[in-house]
Amino acid sequence: MTSRRLSRLLTAAAAAAAGALVLAGCAAGTSAPGASASADPAAEIVVGSQNEPTNLDQIFGGSSGVTEVFTGNVYEGLFRITDDAEVEPLLAAETEVSDDGLVYTFTLQDATFHSGKALTADDVKYSLERFIGEDSIAARKNQLSVIDSVDVVDEQTVEVTLSQPSISFTYNLGYVWIVNSDAGDLTTTADGTGPYALADYRKGDSITLEVNADYWGEAPANGGVVYQYYADPTALNNALLTNAVDLVTSQSNPDSLAEFEAAGFQIIEGTSTTKELLAFNDRIAPFDSVEVRKAVYSAIDRQKLLDAIWDGRGELIGSMVPPSEPWYLDLADNNPYDPALSEQLLTEAGYADGFTFTLDTPDSGVHSTVAEFVKSELAKVGVTVEINIITDDEWYQKVYTDTDFQATLQGHVNDRDINFYGNPDFYWGYDNADVQTWLKESEAAATVEEQAELIKKANQQISDDAASVWLYLNPQLRIAADGVTGVPQNGLNSLFYVYDIAKA
Amino acid sequence: MLLLAFALAVTILFVVLRVLGNPVFALISVGATDAEIAAAAARLGVDRPIPVQFAEYVGQLLSFDLGQSFTNRLPVGEEILRRLNVTLPLTLISFALSVLIAVPVGFFAAWKARTWYGTAFSAAAQLGGAIPVFWVGILLVSVLSLGWRLFPAGGFPRTDWEEPGAALYALTLPVLTIALVAGSDLARYVRSATLDILGQQYLRAARATGQSFGTALRRHGVRNGVVPLISILAIQLSTTFVGAVIIERVFALPGLGDMLLVGIKEQDFPSVQGVLLFSTALVLLLGFAADIAQRIIDPRLRDSLSGNRRTKALA
Numbered sequence: 063m064t065s066r067r068l069s070r071l072l073t074a075a076a077a078a079a080a081g082a083l084v085l086a087g088c089a090a091g092t093s094a095p096g097a098s099a100s101a102d103p104a105a106e107i108v109v110g111s112q113n114e115p116t117n118l119d120q121i122f123g124g125s126s127g128v129t130e131v132f133t134g135n136v137y138e139g140l141f142r143i144t145d146d147a148e149v150e151p152l153l154a155a156e157t158e159v160s161d162d163g164l165v166y167t168f169t170l171q172d173a174t175f176h177s178g179k180a181l182t183a184d185d186v187k188y189s190l191e192r193f194i195g196e197d198s199i200a201a202r203k204n205q206l207s208v209i210d211s212v213d214v215v216d217e218q219t220v221e222v223t224l225s226q227p228s229i230s231f232t233y234n235l236g237y238v239w240i241v242n243s244d245a246g247d248l249t250t251t252a253d254g255t256g257p258y259a260l261a262d263y264r265k266g267d268s269i270t271l272e273v274n275a276d277y278w279g280e281a282p283a284n285g286g287v288v289y290q291y292y293a294d295p296t297a298l299n300n301a302l303l304t305n306a307v308d309l310v311t312s313q314s315n316p317d318s319l320a321e322f323e324a325a326g327f328q329i330i331e332g333t334s335t336t337k338e339l340l341a342f343n344d345r346i347a348p349f350d351s352v353e354v355r356k357a358v359y360s361a362i363d364r365q366k367l368l369d370a371i372w373d374g375r376g377e378l379i380g381s382m383v384p385p386s387e388p389w390y391l392d393l394a395d396n397n398p399y400d401p402a403l404s405e406q407l408l409t410e411a412g413y414a415d416g417f418t419f420t421l422d423t424p425d426s427g428v429h430s431t432v433a434e435f436v437k438s439e440l441a442k443v444g445v446t447v448e449i450n451i452i453t454d455d456e457w458y459q460k461v462y463t464d465t466d467f468q469a470t471l472q473g474h475v476n477d478r479d480i481n482f483y484g485n486p487d488f489y490w491g492y493d494n495a496d497v498q499t500w501l502k503e504s505e506a507a508a509t510v511e512e513q514a515e516l517i518k519k520a521n522q523q524i525s526d527d528a529a530s531v532w533l534y535l536n537p538q539l540r541i542a543a544d545g546v547t548g549v550p551q552n553g554l555n556s557l558f559y560v561y562d563i564a565k566a
Numbered sequence: 567m568l569l570l571a572f573a574l575a576v577t578i579l580f581v582v583l584r585v586l587g588n589p590v591f592a593l594i595s596v597g598a599t600d601a602e603i604a605a606a607a608a609r610l611g612v613d614r615p616i617p618v619q620f621a622e623y624v625g626q627l628l629s630f631d632l633g634q635s636f637t638n639r640l641p642v643g644e645e646i647l648r649r650l651n652v653t654l655p656l657t658l659i660s661f662a663l664s665v666l667i668a669v670p671v672g673f674f675a676a677w678k679a680r681t682w683y684g685t686a687f688s689a690a691a692q693l694g695g696a697i698p699v700f701w702v703g704i705l706l707v708s709v710l711s712l713g714w715r716l717f718p719a720g721g722f723p724r725t726d727w728e729e730p731g732a733a734l735y736a737l738t739l740p741v742l743t744i745a746l747v748a749g750s751d752l753a754r755y756v757r758s759a760t761l762d763i764l765g766q767q768y769l770r771a772a773r774a775t776g777q778s779f780g781t782a783l784r785r786h787g788v789r790n791g792v793v794p795l796i797s798i799l800a801i802q803l804s805t806t807f808v809g810a811v812i813i814e815r816v817f818a819l820p821g822l823g824d825m826l827l828v829g830i831k832e833q834d835f836p837s838v839q840g841v842l843l844f845s846t847a848l849v850l851l852l853g854f855a856a857d858i859a860q861r862i863i864d865p866r867l868r869d870s871l872s873g874n875r876r877t878k879a880l881a
Contacts, residue, residue, distance in 0.1 A: 117638030199602050304715065472596075
């Protein structure tokens with residue numbers, strides 16, 4: 063045949079072959095079952111976060127970032143705090159408490175450290191003593207100061223003796239890591255019993271966790287986790303949009319939420335324990351007067367502030383206790399927004415012409431925006447606010463250590479921190495003998511119900527006294543790509559368990 | 567002279583940091599007692615008198631030890647080397663690209679200075695130099711990354727340079743950002759240096775002897791014009807290096823700039839000192855190298871300490 067005919071034949075053949083392939087592809091596509099619907103157990107999850115730990119050791123000031131990565135994932139405690147703020151046994155398989163509440167006997171789980179060594183009572187003793195020791199600057203060290211001694215009974219049994227009964231003891235133990243007593247310096251390495259082991263630590267960039275094949279408990283739902291850190295929130299958002307990360311642990315800016323929703327991402331909203339406070343220096347005039355404090359409280363439209371900052375998310379609270387805690391009371395209207403009441407209280411207190419005070423404002427986060435709002439609200443009742451912007455460092459020196467301030471703004475992230483109001487030396491200097499007694503007695507309570515009853519009384523009192531202005535409770539906003547499941551919903555003080563996270 | 571400058575930098579930096587900040591507060595949190603704060607200060611060694619701390623630091627420097635980070639006890643020297651993996655390629659490639667952009671643009675703008683398109687080039691260079699570098703970065707991310715999905719929005723692969731392709735891909739947008747702005751800036755200097763040469767009598771004389779424009783430029787023009795440019799290039803290289811700080815934040819690159827910013831935020835004095843001393847040393851060395859290069863190229867500079875060729879008559 064001629065070359066032209068041949069070429070035409072070949073072209074036709076090629077076209078037919080291509081067509082057949084396309085049809086085959088379509089058929090294959092439709093006949094295959096929904097493979098994307100089931101999760102891939104070997105998938106690596108990339109978590110985007112702004113909360114990089116300063117170092118990897120919780121007793122050396124690793125900051126809240128270290129809890130987010132390690133607690134429950136790499137290191138385990140004797141107990142675990144769940145997403146609903148419940149206490150569950152973890153490495154303490156069995157617990158026995160003596161009748162006087164002073165001696166706790168823990169029988170340990172069979173577990174091994176990532177280095178291969180078996181978990182023994184010696185490791186528990188080492189870990190607890192390390193946490194409360196002289197060198198430790200762990201964030202929750204003081205809550206475990208009730209520990210008098212830790213004794214090894216046998217390989218699998220530990221006995222802890224307290225100096226006084228402490229009903230929150232098992233809860234507080236949920237934050238203490240059980241580390242390998244042979245491990246040495248843990249600021250850049252890790253050796254725990256958890257479902258993940260530390261694979262790589264790049265300061266300023268990422269922390270990589272790999273699955274622990276010898277884990278004593280249930281295997282995780284994924285094949286490993288990488289925490290990728292971003293200093294700039296825009297860079298973090300861009301990373302999520304371009305799928306460089308699978309989820310973001312905490313979204314601090316509600317404006318970008320609409321963009322994520324439109325692009326098909328999941329917005330996971332839970333409760334946090336981060337409270338925005340206008341803290342008074344209760345020791346000095348004019349804030350040593352309850353009427354003045356209540357007047358300032360009632361002058362601020364907190365709902366409007368919350369809407370402006372969080373666009374309808376988050377919650378209003380009337381005291382230091384968020385709804386996730388057992389002694390929560392709905393006190394949001396205890397000091398209601400009422401400018402007329404505010405002016406009346408100011409007159410009663412002797413400040414009919416108002417007064418001026420300086421508001422020391424840290425320059426991080428939303429505090430400066432909140433300060434401007436507070437200033438404009440208080441101006442309406444005749445109180446003049448002078449905003450003094452300071453760095454976080456200066457805040458620690460001037461406000462926290464030297465207590466040289468009149469009022470300040472700060473975000474408090476700890477859970478169960480109503481105890482700060484039972485300490486008259488705490489930076490805001492609230493000194494109420496009843497509150498101190500109730501809080502102290504609550505620790506010695508025999509049951510959780512009794513504990514809750516006592517703390518509720520303290521809760522009511524600090525609200526009645528307007529010890530501080532609790533402006534609002536931050537929401538916990540996490541954003542995840544479509545197909546990612548098992549993301550913890552609530553943010554209790556930066557806890558973030560990654561072992562249930564799965565993606566298609 | 568170099569050593570004196572360096573010693574001065576070390577001293578000033580050391581004192582200023584300790585007077586202005588307190589590294590303890592980056593480690594503690596609300597709830598810490600006075601005893602804990604004191605213990606933390608003791609462990610970091612910052613409760614000792616400043617002269618004592620300074621003496622120890624100088625001792626360390628003399629044995630090339632930059633100390634350990636206050637926050638995580640990692641050796642600062644090693645951390646700097648690790649970060650250089652990102653910052654050095656970023657700086658060098660951006661610099662090379664900016665020179666590649668600047669020389670033709672600047673030359674063309676000068677050569678055709680009296681035409682409308684030459685003026686347009688000059689105007690473009692002015693504009694490029696005036697735009698803030700992070701704005702260009704954000705713009706490139708917005709269009710090329712979020713919009714057209716051509717490049718990643720930021721980050722550096724965890725596999726580092728083991729996969730050079732991935733690393734270069736991640737550095738594309740940052741390099742482009744720096745090169746566009748630095749190149750425009752440099753183009754203006756190239757243009758003015760070229761204008762300077764083009765107007766010189768020796769070029770006309772060379773043409774008169776029968777050389778073509780290109781040959782005359784190459785044999786006589788370039789060597790004369792490049793001398794002041796070398797100083798500018800040295801400064802530009804140092805600026806690019808230090809200016810990578812902002813770019814590293816926009817593109818989430820774990821480089822030296824990021825180490826500096828985080829060190830400042832965490833009041834990690836050894837890290838901040840390490841990075842700044844390193845940059846200082848680099849700037850001083852680059853300036854020195856530029857001086858030497860100038861003396862090699864222009865013999866008239868060799869006899870005086872700081873050459874000013876206009877004061878020396880041609881022999």
